[in-house]
Amino acid sequence: MSLSPFDLHGTPDQALLEGLANLATRGAGLEADLLVHLGEVEARGLALELGFRSLFSYCVEALHFSESVAFHRITAARAARRFPQILERIRSEELHLSGLRLLLPQMTAENCGELLDLARHQSKRTIEERLADRAPKPDVPAQLRRLPERVAVSKPLVLDSPAPPPALAVRARPSTEPLGGSRYKVQFTAGPEMHAKLREAQALLRHQIPDGDLGRIFDRALDALLREARHVKFAETQRPRALRAEVSGPAPRHIPAAIRRAVVKRDGERCTFVSADGRRCGTHDALEFHHIVPFARTHRHRLDEITLLCRAHNSSAAAHDFGAAQMARFRRDCASKTTRPGASCEE
Numbered sequence: 001m002s003l004s005p006f007d008l009h010g011t012p013d014q015a016l017l018e019g020l021a022n023l024a025t026r027g028a029g030l031e032a033d034l035l036v037h038l039g040e041v042e043a044r045g046l047a048l049e050l051g052f053r054s055l056f057s058y059c060v061e062a063l064h065f066s067e068s069v070a071f072h073r074i075t076a077a078r079a080a081r082r083f084p085q086i087l088e089r090i091r092s093e094e095l096h097l098s099g100l101r102l103l104l105p106q107m108t109a110e111n112c113g114e115l116l117d118l119a120r121h122q123s124k125r126t127i128e129e130r131l132a133d134r135a136p137k138p139d140v141p142a143q144l145r146r147l148p149e150r151v152a153v154s155k156p157l158v159l160d161s162p163a164p165p166p167a168l169a170v171r172a173r174p175s176t177e178p179l180g181g182s183r184y185k186v187q188f189t190a191g192p193e194m195h196a197k198l199r200e201a202q203a204l205l206r207h208q209i210p211d212g213d214l215g216r217i218f219d220r221a222l223d224a225l226l227r228e229a230r231h232v233k234f235a236e237t238q239r240p241r242a243l244r245a246e247v248s249g250p251a252p253r254h255i256p257a258a259i260r261r262a263v264v265k266r267d268g269e270r271c272t273f274v275s276a277d278g279r280r281c282g283t284h285d286a287l288e289f290h291h292i293v294p295f296a297r298t299h300r301h302r303l304d305e306i307t308l309l310c311r312a313h314n315s316s317a318a319a320h321d322f323g324a325a326q327m328a329r330f331r332r333d334c335a336s337k338t339t340r341p342g343a344s345c346e347e
Contacts, residue, residue, distance in 0.1 A: 025093065032091035038077035072097055079104055083112045089120070098124045102131060129178040136180025142214035144198060147189070233287075234269075235260040243303070255289050255301050263289060263306050271310040286311040294321050 008016060038055070041047060047058035059070035076097055080086045089095035099119045107115050118134075119127045177185040190198065201221070202212035209216050230236040235257030243258040271281040290309040295301070309317065319327045 028093045029091050031097070032087045035073065035077040035080050035087065035090070038073060039081045042074070042077065043081070072101060075104065076100055079107070083107065083109070085112060085116055089116050094120045096124075099127045102127050106131065106135070132178040132180035134180070136183075137185075139179070139183065140185045144190075144195065144214070234264045253295070255306065259301055259303050259306060260289060262303055263308060266303075267308040270308065271313055272307045273309055273313040281310060281313060283310045288314045290314045290317060294318075296322075 011019070038059070041058075042055045047055045050058065050062070052058040052061065055074055056067075056070050059065045059074065060067055063070075065073065076086070076090075079100065080090075086095070086100065090097075090100070095116060099122065102124065103115045103119055118130050122130070175187050177187075179185055198214070198217070201217050202209075205217060205220075206212065227236075237257070240261060241258050243262050269284055269287065271283045271287060273281040275281075287308050288311055290307050291298075291301075292305045292307060298305075315327065315331075318330075322330075
């Protein structure tokens with residue numbers, strides 16, 4: 001039986017990665033060509049000749065684009081006819097359509113090159129921040145506002161009403177928006193319990209925060225939360241005990257606090273996984289303590305044998321050491337138990 005042309009099971013890793021990179025490059029080139037074609041079709045009025053009321057209708061009904069894809073590609077195609085530099089930036093993978101959409105409201109013939117350089121190889125979030133720094137927005141007022149009692153909520157609540165908000169059937173997604181000057185607008189939906197806590201915090205802190213500013217209250221609350229979280233996770237304390245580089249013999253399963261502190265300081269609170277080509281993962285998210293020599297085999301804790309890995313790389317390393325099936329069972333068992341700090345499924 002012949003294999004499907006899309007069956008990549010037997011493809012070597014390097015060939016698979018090279019193939020993906022080539023496809024990404026070709027895809028960028030095809031995207032640029034598609035924009036050129038869309039712009040020319042619109043310029044010639046061909047969609048109307050074919051019986052479509054607009055280029056948008058032609059893209060949706062004949063080319064089977066989704067409405068959002070059709071809108072954004074047409075917008076990009078029109079912009080590319082005004083600013084041809086856009087096409088080469090897309091073709092060379094220096095600019096994506098999401099980034100272009102952010103640039104267009106500010107783009108002119110005079111600043112086109114500058115804006116394209118600003119967005120070169122940058123994520124959407126970074127482009128948003130850089131554009132906000134170019135044209136900073138004013139501070140947003142701190143608010144507690146009651147949402148309407150409709151079931152569906154399309155926009156997040158901006159945390160000023162003395163009455164608590166009603167319980168909502170749908171929770172809106174939290175969001176942040178850069179305002180420029182290293183400032184951010186933060187939005188989320190608060191339930192009645194959180195609203196009551198906020199009101200209580202404002203009342204208790206009136207002597208220190210007379211205007212009840214929510215930003216200052218949340219800043220203080222986050223300071224306290226981070227102190228607690230860092231104490232539990234990284235064993236941070238104002239009176240640390242002396243470090244013992246190794247705990248062996250019938251060592252307890254949890255990693256001693258002094259060793260955890262030393263590992264965190266040494267590794268810079270970042271995942272230490274390094275790829276074959278030298279790229280360090282470096283994420284700060286979901287960090288776990290990893291025994292380079294599995295604890296299950298040594299029953300010891302040594303500073304030079306413990307490192308920080310993110311959850312994904314820690315799980316990958318554990319699956320390599322013990323097998324994916326055994327690790328899946330371990331994770332299920334671990335999730336059903338309450339473990340001590342430093343021992344939570346971090347192998």
